Amino acid sequence: MKARQTPMRLASIKKYLRHQSIMQRKSTFANAFASALAPFDEYSPEAAAEAIRDLGQDPEEDLVCAYCGQPAATWDHVFNRVIGGEFSGHGHRVRNLVPSCRTCNERKGQKSWREWLRVLAPSDEEARVVNFERFLSKAAIAPFTFDDMKHQAHDELTRYLEIRAEVFRLMKEADDLASIIRSRASAPKQPG
Numbered sequence: 001m002k003a004r005q006t007p008m009r010l011a012s013i014k015k016y017l018r019h020q021s022i023m024q025r026k027s028t029f030a031n032a033f034a035s036a037l038a039p040f041d042e043y044s045p046e047a048a049a050e051a052i053r054d055l056g057q058d059p060e061e062d063l064v065c066a067y068c069g070q071p072a073a074t075w076d077h078v079f080n081r082v083i084g085g086e087f088s089g090h091g092h093r094v095r096n097l098v099p100s101c102r103t104c105n106e107r108k109g110q111k112s113w114r115e116w117l118r119v120l121a122p123s124d125e126e127a128r129v130v131n132f133e134r135f136l137s138k139a140a141i142a143p144f145t146f147d148d149m150k151h152q153a154h155d156e157l158t159r160y161l162e163i164r165a166e167v168f169r170l171m172k173e174a175d176d177l178a179s180i181i182r183s184r185a186s187a188p189k190q191p192g
């Protein structure tokens with residue numbers, strides 16, 4: 001599908017004319033720290049095909065969005081890896097990834113798969129719920145929790161969180177320095 005072109009208006013320059021801090025990227029860094037903890041499955045064509053069949057699709061055909069049935073363009077994590085900047089316990093697993101159109105992938109946000117299906121209300125909603133339940137019920141490995149991490153790797157997790165805090169502290173310090181550098185360098189030059 002072709003992306004819709006919107007005409008460009010002069011006022012759109014506004015979003016470039018502002019201070020851009022390093023700390024504005026904090027959530028990107030928080031996501032990176034959370035994502036790095038996420039477990040992942042090795043690719044297995046058989047396991048992926050079986051999962052797709054459980055979703056009610058033919059692994060040999062073009063895939064469709066598990067939510068709305070439009071042609072799929074990407075993979076959606078059924079359970080987000082990151083919730084509120086913290087690792088959720090869910091990873092890049094075959095039974096946590098469903099084919100999705102871009103609209104559903106973007107608009108689902110923090111909603112659960114069930115809530116998103118309710119919002120969309122497709123005519124075959126009940127069949128889709130059954131498919132999702134079958135797909136998810138065969139997930140071999142339960143997601144791990146923050147408590148699991150604390151018990152199994154207490155010292156490493158403690159240090160990991162310290163490093164994250166230190167990265168944020170350094171980003172803030174760099175922002176403060178940037179602000180001083182910017183204001184001194186742009187001060188009017190003294191004559192002579």
Ligand SMILES: [Zn+2]
Pocket residue numbers: 065066067068069070100101102103104105
């Ligand atoms: Zn969709």
